[in-house]
Amino acid sequence: MPNAFALLGLPRAAALDDEALQQAWLAASRSAHPDQPGGDAARAAEINSAYETLQAPEKRLKHLLELHEVPWCTVPIDEGMMSLFSQLGPALQNVASFLKRRQSAASALAKALLAPQEMQLRDQLEALGTTVDEQRTQLLTTLPDLDSRLSSGDTTALSDLQILQARLAYFSKWQAQVREAFLSLM
Known part of the structure; x- marks a missing residue:
């Protein structure tokens, strides 16, 4: 491009x-x-x-890395992100399992009995979505400082840019997954 x-x-x-x-x-x-x-x-x-x-900030940072000819590499996620992922994975699996049960519920009573669990799942997804949004927003606040470091010739700025891009890509994907799961409960 x-x-x-x-x-x-x-x-x-x-x-x-x-x-x-x-x-x-x-x-x-x-x-x-x-x-x-x-x-x-x-x-x-x-x-x-x-x-x-x-x-999209994650795409912008990826493009910026390409322009700087920084080769792609894997970036491990930190403990905080891993903790969030360990909550997100089971929550998404619980939603998928719940949707199967709801689809197989034949009577109005069976569907009504699932309502409390549905509400609990919605609350859990909303809380996780808020956490993902907050952490992504926090990462975005570091962009001006990163620009300053890049323009001053800081040699570690490109590796930090690579890490930030990977983290933003994770958060963007997680936002989409939470949004999709939440909408599937509607």
């Missing part, structure tokens, strides 16, 4: 202002839109892809 930052006229940065990103995308896509004079469908697609890459 071409440099998404350059396509949208933005600086290479881990932290981007959402409003500035959207404005840059709108300006670039207006000029490249195929319905405009001089517009180009391929360029418009590149601009949309660049926006999609930069909009």
Whole structure:
């Protein structure tokens, strides 16, 4: 992929202002839109892809690592994340098991008897979702400092960027799983 930052006229940065990103995308896509004079469908697609890459912090950091030519490597999760994962895994399995029981419940009484467990699962998912959101938000607050370290030539900043990108990717996946499980209970 071409440099998404350059396509949208933005600086290479881990932290981007959402409003500035959207404005840059709108300006670039207006000029490249195929319905405009001089517009180009391929360029418009590149601009949309660049926006999609930069909009999600985990994708943005991955792209930034690619631009810095940092090779991919596995990043182990820390104890705090492992603890959260050890709560999340069983909760998601419990939801899947509950959904099977609810689907096989034939009578209104059988379904009504499952209501307390459903409520308990919803509460558990809501609490886990809040924890995931809070921890992800906390990681996002470190992006400006990381940009500062990158621009000052700190040699450890790229490895920290790699770790942060991996953690954000985990949190993003976990957010989606919690959201999907919660919606399946509706």
